[in-house]
Amino acid sequence: MQTPNLEQLLTQTVEVVIRAGQLLIAEWARVDGPRGQGDKAAVDEETNSSYVSTCCSFFLATSGERKPDIV
Structure with missing residues (x-):
């Protein structure tokens, strides 16, 4: 698992x-x-x-994880 870019993740989350x-x-x-x-x-x-789908996508894009089936 990659380390997420927290600054980018925060900026995107604030925009949402x-x-x-x-x-x-x-x-x-x-x-x-x-x-x-x-x-x-x-x-x-x-x-x-x-909010949930966008933030989940942001996190997954920055961490390299796959999208969970429940979202």
Whole structure:
């Protein structure tokens, strides 16, 4: 296993988090208000799914590992 480039991984992760924040801001700015009810919203699922898959890909690309079947 290669040692991951942590600086690159951090930079890419920060970019993903900023994008997730932008999606949340856009959701709250919708004319009809945010989608969803209570503590569940479609944007939560969208940002979480994107975050997990993208960060997993970043780590795997920098470490040389193969993608786990569960992701």
